[in-house]
Amino acid sequence: MGLLALFRRTPSSANVAKERLRIIVAQERSARGGPDYMPLLRRELLEVIRKYVNVDPGAVQINVERDGEHEVLEFSVALPEKAR
Amino acid sequence: MTEIIVVTSGKGGVGKTTTSASLACGLARRGKKVAVIDFDIGLRNLDLIMGCERRVVYDFVNVIQNECTLRQALIKDKRLETLFVLAASQTRDKDALTSDGVRRVFDELAAEGFDYIICDSPAGIEKGAHLAMYFADRAVVVVNPEVSSVRDSDRILGLLASKTHRAEQGNGGVKEHLLLTRYSPKRVASGEMMSVDDVKEILGLDVVGVVPESTDVLQASNAGVPVILNDESDVSRAYEDAVARLLGETVPLRFISEPKKGFFARMFGG
Numbered sequence: 039m040g041l042l043a044l045f046r047r048t049p050s051s052a053n054v055a056k057e058r059l060r061i062i063v064a065q066e067r068s069a070r071g072g073p074d075y076m077p078l079l080r081r082e083l084l085e086v087i088r089k090y091v092n093v094d095p096g097a098v099q100i101n102v103e104r105d106g107e108h109e110v111l112e113f114s115v116a117l118p119e120k121a122r
Numbered sequence: 123m124t125e126i127i128v129v130t131s132g133k134g135g136v137g138k139t140t141t142s143a144s145l146a147c148g149l150a151r152r153g154k155k156v157a158v159i160d161f162d163i164g165l166r167n168l169d170l171i172m173g174c175e176r177r178v179v180y181d182f183v184n185v186i187q188n189e190c191t192l193r194q195a196l197i198k199d200k201r202l203e204t205l206f207v208l209a210a211s212q213t214r215d216k217d218a219l220t221s222d223g224v225r226r227v228f229d230e231l232a233a234e235g236f237d238y239i240i241c242d243s244p245a246g247i248e249k250g251a252h253l254a255m256y257f258a259d260r261a262v263v264v265v266n267p268e269v270s271s272v273r274d275s276d277r278i279l280g281l282l283a284s285k286t287h288r289a290e291q292g293n294g295g296v297k298e299h300l301l302l303t304r305y306s307p308k309r310v311a312s313g314e315m316m317s318v319d320d321v322k323e324i325l326g327l328d329v330v331g332v333v334p335e336s337t338d339v340l341q342a343s344n345a346g347v348p349v350i351l352n353d354e355s356d357v358s359r360a361y362e363d364a365v366a367r368l369l370g371e372t373v374p375l376r377f378i379s380e381p382k383k384g385f386f387a388r389m390f391g392g
Contacts, residue, residue: 050313055269056320063276063324070280 076100083113091117124232126239127368128258128296130282132274134245136266137303140339141361142242143171144350145262148365150205151350154237157196159227160210161254162244163219169209172199173346183211186223192230201351206236216250224253247281257287260297260368262330266304267316276325299330301364306335307380318378331364333357334377 069076080100087093097116102109129142139160146158159182160168169175180195185208199205208227211218231239243254255261261282265275282289282296289295302318309315318332336357342349350361356377363373 052310052313052316052320055316056324059269059272059324062273066273066276067280070284 130243131264132278143348144361150202158240159208166210300327
């Protein structure tokens with residue numbers, strides 16, 4: 039490490055690793071513990087919706103929220119602008 | 123009370139067996155009665171690291187299948203009075219392990235007055251790894267400060283929180299600890315390696331130990347003497363500290379920073 043290193047401002051590879059892990063770990067944790075049928079349910083729902091509206095696969099969100107004793111299946115679809 | 127500790131990681135080659143051997147020796151050096159069990163059926167290695175490979179007559183699977191008694195299969199360590207090794211079978215496949223069989227062995231060890239059972243988990247998330255963690259009270263998750271190891275260990279944390287006896291009973295689950303191995307303070311300082319705090323933050327675990335990268339680990343496995351017994355080594359000191367923390371002592375982390383460079387060294391390289 040010499041003089042130049044003092045002025046260098048590119049993010050270190052350790053920081054890149056940390057950011058990538060932060061994202062993937064958060065994503066994998068949110069999928070964890072959900073019912074096993076979620077990926078299939080998501081796919082089939084998307085197929086049904088696409089018969090009527092051409093939505094983007096990323097526009098469908100399914101979540102299981104725990105609220106005390108209850109579990110709520112939350113389902114939201116963002117419709118494209120033209121479909122309205 | 124017998125405490126069952128699983129040493130696990132998901133990823134292979136991060137130091138589970140080295141850690142199992144050293145923690146078992148460290149606990150035994152403090153007078154605890156310890157059994158260390160190799161759960162890697164078909165790929166036995168703990169016996170080599172412990173240096174007792176020529177004394178294996180009966181193994182874990184023999185005990186489970188009632189082909190010998192537990193006492194016949196426990197190998198008494200030559201260095202430490204209160205330390206015993208239970209080797210994995212080299213010839214059977216992993217289906218030879220059963221949950222009932224493992225429970226029976228643990229119950230017998232408890233009846234024999236063992237203080238600690240250290241379970242050396244195989245890599246992966248299949249049967250051997252599952253049974254190694256299933257009855258655990260605590261888990262030492264061994265992680266290298268590297269992306270694939272961190273991600274795999276997070277997967278293991280998910281299994282510890284759902285697929286263990288304690289999780290199923292709902293009585294607080296398995297207590298999890300993070301143990302970082304192959305840590306290089308120099309590479310952390312130059313931004314090439316994630317720091318203890320980075321890994322701790324990503325996984326959200328308390329740190330039970332940080333073991334520096336060292337050639338002493340290979341030398342220890344060459345000789346069949348667990349590295350914690352090499353009192354000259356920083357690795358040994360790091361494992362001793364981890365043992366102290368497992369026993370509830372508060373010990374500051376060592377070997378996590380490079381000695382500070384002076385002004386001239388920083389300006390002109392070194």
